Amino acid sequence: MPATANPSWKKLQELYESNKDSLTLNSLFAQDPKRFEKLSTEFKGKYTDANIFLDYSKNIVNDDILKSLLSLVKEANVEKLRDEMYAGEHINTSEGRAVLHTALRNVSGELKQNEDGVQDVTAVLQHMKQFSDSIRDESWKGYTGKPIKNVVNIGIGGSDLGPVMVTEALKSYIKRDINFHFVSNIDGTHMAEALKACDPENTLFIVASKTFTTQETITNATTARDWFLQSAKDKAHVAKHFVALSTNTEAVTSFGIAQENMFQFWDWVGGRYSLWSAIGLTIAIAVGYENFHQLLAGAHDIDLHFKNAPLEENLPVLLAVLGIWYNDFYGAQTHAILPYDQYLHKFADYFQQGDMESNGKYITKSGQHVDYQTGPIIWGQAGTNGQHAFYQLIHQGTKLIPCDFIFPVETHNPIGEHHKILLSNALAQPEALAFGKDEATVKKELGAQASNETLVKSKVFPGNKPTNSLVVQKITPATLGALIALYEHKIFVQGAVWEINSFDQMGVELGKVLAKSILPKLSGNGSTDELSSSTAGLINYYLSHSK
Numbered sequence: 047m048p049a050t051a052n053p054s055w056k057k058l059q060e061l062y063e064s065n066k067d068s069l070t071l072n073s074l075f076a077q078d079p080k081r082f083e084k085l086s087t088e089f090k091g092k093y094t095d096a097n098i099f100l101d102y103s104k105n106i107v108n109d110d111i112l113k114s115l116l117s118l119v120k121e122a123n124v125e126k127l128r129d130e131m132y133a134g135e136h137i138n139t140s141e142g143r144a145v146l147h148t149a150l151r152n153v154s155g156e157l158k159q160n161e162d163g164v165q166d167v168t169a170v171l172q173h174m175k176q177f178s179d180s181i182r183d184e185s186w187k188g189y190t191g192k193p194i195k196n197v198v199n200i201g202i203g204g205s206d207l208g209p210v211m212v213t214e215a216l217k218s219y220i221k222r223d224i225n226f227h228f229v230s231n232i233d234g235t236h237m238a239e240a241l242k243a244c245d246p247e248n249t250l251f252i253v254a255s256k257t258f259t260t261q262e263t264i265t266n267a268t269t270a271r272d273w274f275l276q277s278a279k280d281k282a283h284v285a286k287h288f289v290a291l292s293t294n295t296e297a298v299t300s301f302g303i304a305q306e307n308m309f310q311f312w313d314w315v316g317g318r319y320s321l322w323s324a325i326g327l328t329i330a331i332a333v334g335y336e337n338f339h340q341l342l343a344g345a346h347d348i349d350l351h352f353k354n355a356p357l358e359e360n361l362p363v364l365l366a367v368l369g370i371w372y373n374d375f376y377g378a379q380t381h382a383i384l385p386y387d388q389y390l391h392k393f394a395d396y397f398q399q400g401d402m403e404s405n406g407k408y409i410t411k412s413g414q415h416v417d418y419q420t421g422p423i424i425w426g427q428a429g430t431n432g433q434h435a436f437y438q439l440i441h442q443g444t445k446l447i448p449c450d451f452i453f454p455v456e457t458h459n460p461i462g463e464h465h466k467i468l469l470s471n472a473l474a475q476p477e478a479l480a481f482g483k484d485e486a487t488v489k490k491e492l493g494a495q496a497s498n499e500t501l502v503k504s505k506v507f508p509g510n511k512p513t514n515s516l517v518v519q520k521i522t523p524a525t526l527g528a529l530i531a532l533y534e535h536k537i538f539v540q541g542a543v544w545e546i547n548s549f550d551q552m553g554v555e556l557g558k559v560l561a562k563s564i565l566p567k568l569s570g571n572g573s574t575d576e577l578s579s580s581t582a583g584l585i586n587y588y589l590s591h592s593k
């Protein structure tokens with residue numbers, strides 16, 4: 047059934063039409079002094095100290111709207127799909143696969159999941175522990191007997207973004223005498239710059255690719271192996287410097303990486319949900335296995351919360367339905383993720399893939415063209431930087447941009463007043479966005495200049511811009527795990543309501559295939575006749591200008 051066929055969708059449409067002009071955050075707060083108490087809730091981990099406090103009171107919703115949004119979740123059978131996902135049913139229908147990233151972090155064993163491979167999760171984690179320990183304690187030596195000082199993660203998309211985001215977020219937990227590099231782009235510059243900082247005698251290359259067929263990763267890995275062999279000469283030394291993280295044993299071994307240097311995962315781990323799998327090896331080396339385990343445990347805590355908490359207290363559900371309210375009824379095109387913690391500076395980048403690759407779909411699971419909006423455009427930046435760049439548009443532009451503000455009570459780096467100043471901004475922005483500044487106040491402030499109408503108008507803030515505030519105690523591995531899993535499940539709920547398959551990514555294929563057919567033409571081989579005059583013209587321009 048398309049999302050619009052649910053009775054609550056129609057109800058929400060009516061509620062939107064009848065309330066859109068009168069419902070304002072100013073009036074909602076004025077009417078109810080207890081609004082904050084009512085519309086805020088806290089998640090606390092069962093197995094870890096992970097916590098997330100969610101204040102969603104600054105959303106343009108009243109009781110009726112919230113009730114209907116939660117009914118929509120019920121009518122769309124989201125809970126059933128959630129239980130099917132947890133149980134290992136093949137809910138990725140287009141690829142006929144289970145979706146079991148929750149099995150990778152089922153540290154308590156509370157979730158009962160049956161699928162080929164699930165029974166091997168612990169053994170792979172054990173392998174990761176033993177390997178990451180041996181790099182960190184320097185018992186693993188390179189081909190000349192030196193310990194590893196550089197780790198280069200070669201991967202792209204889900205095989206890059208998770209490891210990059212998490213190693214940045216947990217930087218304060220990193221073992222300092224190993225340098226971490228991430229090479230993803232096919233642009234040779236990316237690899238060249240990483241290699242400049244590396245010495246073949248002490249560099250470990252981690253080739254991360256679920257399929258082990260991705261053009262960028264295989265090309266980059268081949269370049270890295272050539273660079274290594276220029277010094278090491280003997281191919282037998284590759285075993286000390288290259289490991290693979292993949293589901294494709296055959297391709298890994300034919301690349302020349304021995305099976306014992308391969309860390310396995312399974313087709314039921316989606317690329318953008320894979321940091322919890324062997325793809326997390328770089329994270330485990332960087333922060334140590336115990337911290338990696340805490341990351342998994344924090345995510346597991348949210349998995350249990352998503353499974354067990356009632357809908358009205360269920361953080362992923364609340365974030366999801368509020369997003370749907372703006373995306374599908376207010377016509378918001380984008381959603382900003384704004385973490386006020388420098389360590390989370392890659393968090394929005396990470397969820398660009400997490401959300402947009404999951405829910406950027408126009409065909410429902412039964413093959414119908416949706417007649418409503420699906421996944422939003424995700425973007426954002428950390429800290430106050432955005433305030434000096436794009437917040438102008440959020441405050442006074444013509445577009446509605448719902449925002450999530452994420453901030454920790456405690457910083458890892460308590461220096462002078464920095465953290466309080468940072469938090470004062472994280473609190474001030476949602477306040478300003480919600481309540482704005484009216485003309486009368488502007489005039490009063492301007493005094494003699496108030497007669498300048500244009501000046502007055504340009505200083506008015508319309509307000510009524512919705513935000514969520516997510517407060518955590520500190521960016522610890524467990525809390526980070528919980529935050530990531532929270533957004534994963536938010537995306538799940540939205541995809542379920544929109545009746546789309548959030549777990550395939552067919553939209554990345556066409557461009558890949560075309561690039562392969564264009565490649566020989568850039569060496570003058572093959573005709574450009576099948577291409578448009580524009581692309582053929584660009585190829586000819588390139589050929590006539592390349593030396």
Ligand SMILES: O=P(O)(O)OC[C@H]1O[C@H](O)[C@@H](O)[C@@H](O)[C@@H]1O
Nearest residue numbers: 202203204205255256257260317
């Ligand atoms: O790990 P792989 O197989 O190299 O894939 C890397 C990326 O490729 C494609 O862009 C998509 O399928 C992504 O979801 C995936 O993360």
